[in-house]
Amino acid sequence: MQDTSNIFGIRAIIEAINAGQSLEKIYIQKGLSGPLFSELNTLIKKNNISTSHVPIEKLNHLSKHQNHQGVVAKISPIDFYNLETIFTTINKETPLFLLLDQITDVRNFGAILRTAECTGVDAIIIPNQGSAPLNADAIKTSAGAAFKIPICKVNHLLDAIYFLQAEGIQIVAITEKTDATIYTVDLNKPTALIMGSEHKGITSSILKIADAKAKLPLLGDIASLNVSVACGVALYEAVRQKFS
Template sequence: MFFYFTYICTMENKSSKIFGIRAVIEAINSGATIQKVYLQKDLKGNLFSELNGLIKEHKISTSFVPIEKLHHLSKDNNHQGVVATISQIDFYDLETLVNETLESDKNPLFLLLDQITDVRNFGAIIRTAECTGVNGIVIQSHGSAPLNADAIKTSAGAAFKVPICRVDHLKDALFLLQASEIQLVAATEKTENTLYDVDFTKPTAIIMGSEHRGVNPSILKMVDEKAKLPLLGEIESLNVSVACGAFLYETIRQRL
């Protein structure tokens, strides 16, 4: 049987989409960085089972969506019930990045995002990270916003300038950073300390939590410092990208 697929690359947004079950299987097997796979509900068959197995093996983010969504994503191409997005941005290996950063920078600054799901928040954070000299951003491969066209556009191109690492489990990144004598600071309301009580002049990794639940409690148990932003109004929290900017610029203020 002959398989074919449509591949569209939008250079303006620095993102790509591929369509068709076989096409996505081949992309995964080739080592391409798959951001997310959109699947039509109730897909069946041997080829789909093969694809589903690869998705689970590589822990690729997926969404089951109506066929109208797939028509829109594929611009009405023959998608066979499957559309995948691929970023043209390569992810860095965290251990290599940490080692190289420590060799060149005695006071590194890393940023860890604990399952932030909004792509525009993600993009805005990347932009602020680049402006504040962050050495690297770490995200979890499962449950995090994809580094797609919207995120890249919101970052104003910063996604091509800041190293971004993707790990299976954020805890593994925490262990590595602690072993490298980098302090872990979690942004959380579950503390009496404000960010102005923390010494950011030492090598630091700041952890920002998701929009809805904040930093995972299991991660909070591992960190060296917890800090919150003082809130004087009636609203209980800030947008995560705004809060992240406040933490990063307090770090810069102390270091300058």
């Protein structure tokens, strides 16, 4: 386990990337340019590292006003996995994956990690951009699950879905935009569940290519569940079907 900390300075970050350091995000000063930054930017794209363009005040705060040269990188407390690589290590007849479509609340993210580990999820897949950071709050909420379950970062969830479908994994979107409930979908086969963001749900382009859609029945007046609770219900239905 690594301590969560920052690296600042273009050359230092280039060296960290080349050394294989896992970076959660790189903060870049708006309008930054130059040959050394171009070298860094090439490495960022090659290694699919999440970035955010911010004003200089943000970088001054992150670096505690040391010479950051317009760039600060946040070290990830865990190493992220390559989806295709982790897929080859899974030796189960009915693997279970979880795709998170831009879950942005860190505590929801941590709670989902905890439930996923408890329900035997083989890997969690998140997009490189637009997801909650795996920071101290997320790790604390996960109760250590963040260190026990493989988390894969991908450039685009659509590409991950196409890969899983090609490998015989059914894609099930948990969404209210269907008449079918979670209890009518066969989850006792190789499956990947998709959970959508707290505010927008699952992206329409992802919904279109899902093999099945399933909703959780709501019997009260409130229109939706918290995403981490909904994820827990869906995952435990998959567990229930395995033991039926």
